[in-house]
Amino acid sequence: TTQIIQTREIDVFKPLVIIFTRVEGGTASNVIPTTVKLGGSIRYLCEDGEGDEKKFERVIAGVCKAHRAKYELKFIHSNRMLSNDPGMAELVRITAEKIVRSQDDIASDVRTMAGEDFAEFALRVPCAFG
Structure with a gap:
């Protein structure tokens, strides 16, 4: 399977x-x-x-x-993978360091399977999602 x-x-x-x-x-x-x-x-x-x-x-x-069956398969590509703009991600990191008490609480380069519509915005303008 x-x-x-x-x-x-x-x-x-x-x-x-x-x-x-x-x-x-x-x-x-x-x-x-x-x-x-x-x-x-x-x-x-x-x-x-x-x-x-x-x-x-x-x-x-x-x-x-x-199983002697027929199939029809269609892939519909919707949201692309969400990738942060490096410059915007750095800006978010710097801002977070000013707010959060410990740098251990700040995650960087986290990859996730979550599907986000935000990815469509990130394709058009520099963005950072967190």
Whole structure:
């Protein structure tokens, strides 16, 4: 299954999250539906995540082949990875040092899988998100 990609096929220093969040199929509780739709997201922190998409499709194709099923796969790329502008991030760090008592409480270069609409702003103007 897709868990194989996350645990055996990617670099542990390039995190990847695959999550299924929607399942649609049929309307009756006693009839097996002829089609099922799955929805979800794949999130990655590296710019070469398209390779992970190919691995994902390979797994889906294999599962469908094993069960003599057909599939249609569509990737919709929405928010890009959120990257802080180095200059703005430094400004935030300097300001935080004036407010926070201990530098141990200030995190720097934290990477997260959180999807943020803020990333779209950061593509257009220098920003720092924290």
